[in-house]
Amino acid sequence: MKMRGGVPNWLLENNTNLQELFLVNNSLSGPFQLPIHPHVSLSQLDISDNHLDSHIPTEIGAYFPSLTFLSMSKNHFNGSIPSSFGSMSSLQVLDLSGNNISGKLPSCFSSLPLVHVYLSQNKLQGSLEDAFHNSFELITLDLSHNQLTGNISEWIGEFSHMSFLLLGYNNLEGRIPIQLCQLDKLSFIDLSHNKFSGHILPCIRFRSSIWYSYLKIYPDRYLIREPLEITTKSVSYSYPISILYIMSGMDLSCNNLTGEIPPEIGNLNHIHVLNLSNNFLIGPIPQTFSNLSEVESLDLSNNSLTGAIPPGLVQLHSLEVFSVAHNNLSGRTPDMVPQFSTFNKSSYEGNPLLCGPPLSRNCTPEEEALPLPIRTSTDDIEESGFMDADVFYVSFVVTYIVMLLARVAVRSSVELYGRREISLFSTRGTCSQKRQQPKQSKYRASPILTLNQGLQLWQLIRYRADGSFLKKARLRSISMHHLHMQIVGWYRDHL
Template identity: 25%
Template sequence: MDDFTWVSHLKSLQRLDLNGVSLIRAQNAIKVLSKLPSILSLSLRACGLGNIHLSHAYVNSTLSNVQYLDLSYNSFEGELPYLFENMTSLRVLDLKFNSFSSSIPMFLGNLTSLVDLTLADNKFVSIEGYNEFNGHLPDWLGLFTGLKELDLKYNSFNGSVPVQLGRLSALTVSLTLQVKPEWVPPFQLKKIGMKSCNIGPQFPQWLRTQKEVESLDFSSGSISGAPPKWVGDMPLSDLDLSHKSISGSFPNLPSSVIGLGLSHNLFSGPLPRDIGDMMPALVILNLSDNLFNDSIPISLCKMTSMLRMDLSRNRLSGNLPHCLNDLQKMWVLKSASNRLSGVIPESLGEISSYSG
């Protein structure tokens, strides 16, 4: 999509979902959206957005009314823009899988309506005015009194938990579930995060009853059995089964997945020849530290929304497919520590980061 001006005529629009639609050339997209007087919900996941789009943002915008904003799986870099500072109505802000760096700014403390904040898989190195991510948890986290979910994984915080976190009365913590195999939950979940939980060795049968799950994180836990076939029927967009001991061939997965983490397991055998047809919407693919062998399937080149692909530390052989350069959004490709041969295609020089 090259021109986004037509959206400016939708004066009564309250919800806009353009997930997966390429807006790389529509540099006026956010500027146009910032003038919509009624907009409350914006979902722009995996749209190829970058800093150039933010530079065209309208300063005196109506984005202060937005309650839901999803900019995940894009290519934003550098500091968090002050565009967010005045978005005081935000309840959900999802910025995962970008390249934001530097400090997490103090102005996030002004967004006191937030109940869900996701900053995972960026490059933040410190919290502004406080300590680095290997230091103490900041006191200002206690300002988010409506927060229902707090995700601080993949860090090295130490020290004591600040007493200010006691203000987060809406958080549910230290939950222990002891269920029978035949248990059927009286609810339907959209997000299940059970990282490092003592579940297993097989996938729990109650999970089969969850028909609306979009995000599933069973990483670093005790499950060692292969994903059952019914996982392929779930409407997943994010699946993380990394850092486990799962063996077997590449699993049957839903075509809706856009973020897939299977790293640090014992998967073996060849990658499916039609993997690009199986999951055409993939944006993040991490298969590192497994035992996959044989050649790299050419069908990977059909994943035109791909941003990051990690195939390192496997037993893959043959040549790197030249068509990988057709993945114009991809800026990270890792294929080191395999059994690849031949000449590295010159076309891969256009990828921002290649490790092979």
């Protein structure tokens, strides 16, 4: 039978030695009334999953100064977080998630010995700059699904115990700070649905499990109370508490990240979830991804990745969710071994140059034998082997003509069917927020490559074919098909 009405303060007023009070999952309603006198013995208070509303009492910290655990989640509280929380000098676990709390994060949090903080699914605004900069004992920080702005501060690297950093679904921006690489106990990081730019950090590390000895001193209620929602292929998956604390992963989807995927990411062989979808990533899928032996969900869709899908991915026997859709990939799809036989064509759609099952396009003999470039780290530099100049020039002319005709066809389609966004190479997925496109080249506004621009590009390649351009574009010792794709990529990125 569920309790109804207001919070029964008489339980506190008549029991001055009461240390724990749990009123979870009832039908309590109305504002949360403080007792007549401060209750210094109470160490744990949980009033979550009720129908309480109005503001959190301004003097709550003064009336419950000894709390180590406070959960007011899943109610209808509004207003700001009172600064009196700073009076709870022993508070280690704070859960205010699932309310309508607004305003900025109070600076008083920095003076508390917080270990687990859950403030997700509110309307919090402002930056992270002053809120937690001295909270060095933090293991879990969940600020997802708010309206936070600004950058991730560099002091994030001082959180040596941090395991779960959940900042998804905000308006954060800037580069992902390299100080995240100092977090050697990291288990899950969610920066999805923000406005982060720059490159993916190659130095980020993950632990295989977060069951540290110092975590075992806490009861289960001290850990994550809400399932973690992970979106991949436009489908949301919720991971319950029993699974979440023995898994690891990284979700950087729906940002403005650019550059190539660092091959070092493939060495994170303990992660279970990797979502890099809906960014502006280029280059090949690292062959090191075949080392992700425990990955269950891999989503690289809606980027501008090129090259072939590494055949070694078939070694990922735990893989259950997979998508490389809407990129510029070429060559054959992975062999239809048991786990890959469960992925339908939606996992590969939007890559016109892919072939093989489950796609309807069959592979040519040349595509069947297409070699793969090998890169094991971001420091690899190709130092030997030159392409025959005649082969290079012929390949360029053929590719240029094909691209010119294709662009004309696209322009004709626009004129015929009306002005709409048409992409020859990819159809970018839709994120929940408006994403800012990277700054475009001044030549990109032209619907087709002019003859003069074509001659300039020809001269550029001709006079640099023996050195720097080939090195930069990685055109040495590669097949005709890869040559075509590299020129296509150069054309798309520069014109």
